Amino acid sequence: MGRNQQTPETPRGITIRTYASGKQSLVLHFQYRGVECRETLKNIEPTKGNIKYASNLKAEIENAISRGTFHYGKYFPNSKRAKLFGQAISEARIGDLLDAYVTLAEKTLKLSTVNDYKKSIESHLRPAFGKKLISDLSSADIREWVTSQACTLKRIRNIIIPLRHVIEQAIVDGLIEKNPLDNLILNKLVSRATATTNYQVDPFNEKEILKILNGTEGHGRALLQFAFYSGLRTNELIALEWRDIDFKAGLIHVRRGQVLGQVDTPKTQAGIRSVLMLPAAREALLALYEKGLKYHGRVFLNPKTMQPWLHDGQIRKTLWTPLLQEVGVRYRNPYQTRHTYASMLLSKGENPWWVATQMGHVDVEMIFKNYGRWIPDQKHRNGYQTLNSWTLPNSMSSHE
Secondary structure (H helix, E strand, O other), X not given: OOOOXXXXXXXXXXXXXXXXXXXXXXXXXXXXXXXXXXXXXOOOOOOHHHHHHHHHHHHXXXXXXXXXXXXXXXXXXXOHHHHHOOOOOOOOEHHHHHHHHHHHHHHHOOHHHHHHXXXXXXXXXXXXXXXXXXXXXOHHHHHHHHHOOOOOHHHHHHHOHHHHHHHHHHHHOOOOOOOOOOOOOHHHOXXXXXXXXXXXXXXXXXXXXXXXHHOOOHHHHHHHHHHHOOOOXXXXXXXXXXXXXXXXXXXEEXXXXXXXXXXXXXXXXXXXXXXXXXXXXXXXXXXXXXXXXXXXXXXXXXXXXXXXXXXHHHXXXXXXXXXXXXXXXXXXXXXXXXXXXXXXXXXXXXXXXXXXXXXXXXXXXXXXXXXXXXXXXXXXXXXXXXXXXXXXXXXXXXXX
């Protein structure tokens, strides 16, 4: 397009477009990703002030391009070029992106993990962010939600895992430019009153264990006795099969768990393990084995239906809770049988590293964190005693 004497002077990279109606607009010219781009600033006439504005805008764009932070769709949301570069402002809502993530997770992650994510999404993330556009999600939005929650810090971090995945994928797809979670320090946002969990390891003592076991018989007693003396998680107990039991070697091979009626392998490699069969656990297994239950695939069956347990909720509602009420033992959830196993072993002086392997832990961190008070040195009246004298070497004796 040529210029005439009435056309104002414009800096390099800025031209003037004249429409059939006689109206004029400024046009920016710049290179992005090796492509010559031209964008019209509609309804911005070529006045002296507007030309200066266009010049500053062009400089800002070129600076952002050089720093790698330029987002085409934010500067020119209706441009065809924005779609070409995959940077059109996204109209995708977070709820839809969460649904897409769950679909992918179901193909790649453990069922138990997916189930946890679904609970977080339906109970927390969808109500808070589901209708919001991913492009509109800000650090302030997330910060406001975090500060409104009466949850532990660990719980908050677990809840936002699906949201974090959605945000990271949106960045990869060019839907957003920055991660709104990057500027948040969660441990400074969670209330001190709720930052840590109030869940307590609360094992049963020997008298309570005897009351519980003597209060039931058959399948129920065998299941609970085995739980107290094997330390298996409830989902591992109900998935245990007779082929996993090696009486000759005295081992219980833990290879799977059952969640929501579906059997899957443990979440971690450490969860796949071989547990030493303690005498009380062997006794519980033999009580079922000798009754001919070896012909069933599963070791433990629901005594009311003689079918495999579907989930831990069945055990809690039909066996565990009524039994504790009947025998007069203070209620704790069935998972405390696992805590009881660990605390018993440690209080009798078993090696913490070995206990960690039996429990399916990656290392001893959880052992010391949860059960440290059950690892006292009870051999000496004055508490812990060092294994060595730790006196000065002879060469450093003060008598020399």
